[in-house]
Amino acid sequence: xxxxxxxxxxxxxxxxxxxxxxxxxxxxxxxxxxxxxxxxxxxxxxxxxxxxxxxxxxxxxxxxxxxxxxxxxxxxxxxxxxxxxxxxxxxxxxxxxxxxxxxxxxxxxxxxxxxxxxxxxxxxxxxxxxxxxxxxxxxxxxxxxxxxxxxxxxxxxxxxxxxxxxxxxxxxxxxxxxxxxx
Numbered sequence: 001x002x003x004x005x006x007x008x009x010x011x012x013x014x015x016x017x018x019x020x021x022x023x024x025x026x027x028x029x030x031x032x033x034x035x036x037x038x039x040x041x042x043x044x045x046x047x048x049x050x051x052x053x054x055x056x057x058x059x060x061x062x063x064x065x066x067x068x069x070x071x072x073x074x075x076x077x078x079x080x081x082x083x084x085x086x087x088x089x090x091x092x093x094x095x096x097x098x099x100x101x102x103x104x105x106x107x108x109x110x111x112x113x114x115x116x117x118x119x120x121x122x123x124x125x126x127x128x129x130x131x132x133x134x135x136x137x138x139x140x141x142x143x144x145x146x147x148x149x150x151x152x153x154x155x156x157x158x159x160x161x162x163x164x165x166x167x168x169x170x171x172x173x174x175x176x177x178x179x180x181x182x
Contacts (some may be wrong), residue, residue, distance in 0.1 A: 092154030
């Protein structure tokens with residue numbers, strides 16, 4: 001079963017990438033630090049999930065829940081006083097799910113230097129109704145070459161996620177058939 005709906009099956013008008021793109025900004029404080037004195041990765045991950053959730057909700061027109069987080073990369077440390085910008089957009093949509101790409105940038109609050117990319121992540125969200133059941137989402141309509149590239153890369157990541165899930169399930173089934181318990 002695939003989450004990708006044929007074009008003829010879509011009755012919800014598509015939405016351009018820019019319709020739900022957003023930026024969340026936050027100044028990091030001492031409350032955000034880890035034992036090394038830099039901002040805790042979990043704090044950054046929460047900001048990433050918050051921004052991605054806002055984008056997924058905007059794009060789908062209602063509640064959406066985090067299904068998975070892929071490739072969370074921390075490129076540079078974030079420090080107390082940094083102004084963190086979390087930029088998110090929908091890269092790909094299926095029938096009920098969507099991939100949101102996130103870039104994390106940081107700049108010193110008291111300097112005029114450009115922001116530096118400090119992290120990135122890809123999250124998959126599922127749109128849900130009031131009962132928590134999956135609901136259809138509008139197709140994302142890439143507007144720029146960059147959006148089209150992101151959409152193509154998201155399809156590759158989805159193929160890999162599904163193949164990995166299938167391979168793990170098959171391995172577990174094989175081990176159970178051989179008499180091994182988990």
